[in-house]
Amino acid sequence: MTRSCTLWSDRLANALPRILINTPIMTSLYGFVKRLYLVFYPPAPEAPTESPLRFGVLGAARIAPIALIYPVKNHSDAVVKAIAARDQGRADAFAKKHGIPKAYGGPGAYQKLLDDPEIDVVYNPLPNGLHYEWTMKALAAGKHVLLEKPSADTAEETRKMFAFAQEKRLVLLEAFHYRFHPATRRLKEIVDSGEIGILTKIETSLAVPSGLIDDGNIRMVYDLGGGVMMDNGCYTLSMSRYLSGADPTKVISAKADILPKFPLVDIGGTATLAFPTPGGSTGPAEGLTATLDVHYRLPPRFGFLPQWPKVFARVTGTRGSVELNNFVGPWIYHQITIESSEEEGGPLQKRTEQRYGNLGWTTYRYQLEAFVDKLRGRDPEHWFDAQDSITNMEWIETIYKETGLGSRPPSTAKVPQATGT
Template sequence: MASTIRWGVLGAAAIATGRTMPAIQAAPSATLLALASRDLAKGRRVAAELGIPHVHASYEALLADPAIDAVYVPLPNQLHFEWALKALQAGKHVLCEKPLCISAEQVRQLCAERDRSGKHIEEGFAFRNHPQWAKLDEVIAAGTLGDVRSVHATLAKQFLDPADVRNNPDAGGGALYDLGSYAISACNLVFKRAPARVVATLDRDPNFRIDRLSSALLDYGDRHAAFTVGTQAGSDAWGTHQQFSVLGSRGWLRMNFAFAHARPTASQLEVGDASSVGAFPTTTYTFEPANHYLLQVERFSRLLLGDKVPSWPIEDALDTMRTIEALFTSARQDSWQDVAR
């Protein structure tokens, strides 16, 4: 068996050049072997800067390369499905940026192709690899919070550039697809299932036509979740504003940097038990800066090498996309919507 997984990357998007490709190079179980770019001059320039051995002039050529074991897909949202599907069909394992697709039907097709090909595919939520999320699971499992009753999440940033794909509705832009996918994924991680029904209200940018402010209530039956996401709100710094909290029958939990860390940053997980007063924690867990893009690549590669490490099936992405579709319908119809199964 190979000692490392040989990676190829489709496209030279900023998240790939700035975060994931350096992470592949730093991960002990991974080797960054090739880059494909439709702009060959750009591809060669990036490859020279990062020391990537091979450059392909087309995505098809990289997928046909027998030396490649796994493919990372950082393309614009509307291209994720097409190239993740083609990568699976070419016999490659796939790590695809979030959102995995922009419709539930597309995710269902990827599930079918995964089963047919026998190859592994995951949605690239790097935050799930950060050790603070393992601690969250540990705290909940220990019963410190009692029964989990609700979850609240907020993510926001000023995305005002007209050229930003987040502001292109035809490219899967907008707050729900970009930031809402984080919030929904996290809520489902805590509750271990998708909501039964949802209701939402959206505010759309009159020029970009994307949802720039989206708020939702998710009904899990005997427990609830609520979130607000905004692409023209909060910080204009290098990272999104983030809040995430869990309310239990006997306590609570709060994370101050729960999701994507554009730069590895120290973070805290605060816990209030039955003796806590106000928002003052009884226990605080501090985490040193961690590159969760590196953690993601290393875990994914070790999984392919046969190690027993965590993984998240793309059925999770199917639940997220069904929820997003129900939220859009809810906002249009001004009513609660069941989440399709």
């Protein structure tokens, strides 16, 4: 009996990992852990090119590793060659940590990186208020630019940047990384298929609990283009425009939450915009509306329980709805939930889907793939043009005007200009 029990225990112990991995929960957990591991420890490319595109990074920003440095590590045709920071010590520490050969620091560091003939492409994750100045200077230096969102503080600045890039025959891309991920592409595919009928409402939310954005965060500095509608709001607006396949026609309502110590910086807000009915179809009398919900400091429940982040895009139509949760970071986790009926008023059928795509590829890795393809003269699987970025900024400014806060202050830096601007 003892021997039989021991034999059974040994067999169970040997089989347990396979049993656990093959259960839905453990399979999901195993996939989650493996995805994250490959994000932070990406495998080297199998066949790196002899002359890869050489990236330089302006500023030792926290977003730089996940947005560019990790994705580059398993791309065969890209490498990060230099980092520039206002402090030499910070530049050196960043370069050492991430294996970057060159570190420019101190006064003039950004320009030194731009003047480096070994840099082909510049990644600009500087504060919003510095996007225009350093993107224009990078373009003037003959560098392609991957520019963090939002593109600038005003639509006019955005227009000038893209006009200059066109004149210089350089590629400029606003880094709306979520747009390149298979989960977002699948959401758009479902919306466009007609499965949920004529669109009536789009809801997008990017709201985080208190404690993540403190008073000292650069997002709270008005002169640097601070404000939640600039930051989180540009995502929700971009997603609403992408899903509708159109641009707004007017702002129906907009409200901003502010603090007395930051009278011009919104920490939360909502906006409802009117959109044309997709394809000119005859839909409900009220047409299509999109509601944006953004916040830096969701208050705790019952005064002490932190709220879970609200990050989703939901589209409702005359025959159902579809929702993608965590649309900003679907590579971490996500779920697409579809409820639809064969005819208006019919019983709803529910299903869920996931689209993670290539194992270990983040939204940023998919974005890098498209960006490099564009630079090499290939057709990216997905792309969006200058007008998309300009229009997004125009409507952010319109929303700010409606709230009474007004646009963020334009840059006063002296920069090169495109001919005719």
